[in-house]
Amino acid sequence: MKTTTLGTSGLDVSRIAFGTWQLGGDWGRFDEDAAIAAIRRARDLGVNFFDTAQAYGFGASELLLGKALGSELVSHRDELVLATKGGLRRTDTGLVRDASRDWLCRGVDSSLAALGVDHIDLYQVHWPDPAVPIAETAGVLADLVAQGKIGHVGVSNFDAAQMAEFATTFPVETLQSPYDLFRRDIEEDPLPYCQANDIAVLVYGPLAHGLLTGTMTADTTFADDDWRSTSTVFHGAEFHQNLMTVQALQAFATERGVTVSQLAIAWTLANPAVHVAIVGARRVDHVEDSLGAVDVSLSVADLDEIDKIMSGATPVSGPSPESV
Secondary structure, X not given: OOEEEOHHHOOEEEOEEEEOHHHOOOEOOOOHHHHHHHHHHHHHOOOOEEEOOOOOOOXXXXXXXXXXXXXXXXXXXXXXXXXXXXXXXXXXXXXXXXXXXXXXXXXHHHHHHHHOOOOEEEEEEOOOOOOOOHHHHHHHHHHHHHOOOEEEEEEEOOOHHHHHHHHOOOOOOEEEEEOEOOEOHHHOOOHHHHHHOOXXXXXXXXXXXXXXXXXXXXXXXXXXXXXXXXXXXHOHHHHHHHHHHHHHHHHHHHHOOOOHHHHHHHHHHOOOOOOEEEEEOOOHHHHHHHHHHHHOOOOHHHHHHHHHHHOOOOOOOOOOHHHO
């Protein structure tokens, strides 16, 4: 497994991180034993970076990750990099953003207990909270670093201006943002800011939440408890048009002896501003396929051809806390 250093943090991590949103309840039911086997297989294959969040089932995902890594967390804790996120709160009407001192402190304690560890390597603010001054949020995390509960601080879904404001109080070491072949807006903002300020970039959703796996068809449906069942990304004429684009990408990938999933992940990692691709899985075979992307090298000609294929695609967005 190829590794990289996350900006100024000094954390040495695998270029593919195992993501766990799919294990928190927003993606429908799954086989817990198979999911644990997938996490352990990722570790066997060299993944040392695992990303989760308090809001992924409010403990469910973190508990499962802690269970799967149980023995490793005892014997090889210093070899693992655990990242989680806070700043979302569940209410009777849905998720709300809450990056206040009280909620973040409670969230860190909750995550520590769920994961079964005494410190979190990287703690990220899940979404910017317009109701709380960014300086207040940054100050809270600075205090938690001083207390030893978290080692490093990052943000997720922030733009360049928000990161710059955060950095006036405490350094931003990482950014987690959505990035895939259908969603490239971060190339304009905030990737240039991150490159200029040595901020490590972790991209999530490199497979466009399943669209770039090559397994979907026009007849694909989702369970009612899967957020994609109500997403416009996976329904209608634009969805069908993007499926044809995926078919073209699949043909291009096959000519090069790789899967379309590997091609899509490798494409994100080919961007010099991107340090890590976060990929989720529930099955061992999916993990094995995704991790093969680290060995896929894309030439300038390959990247140009991919751009040509994508020229007929419809750009898509992703979910927000308010939409899930």
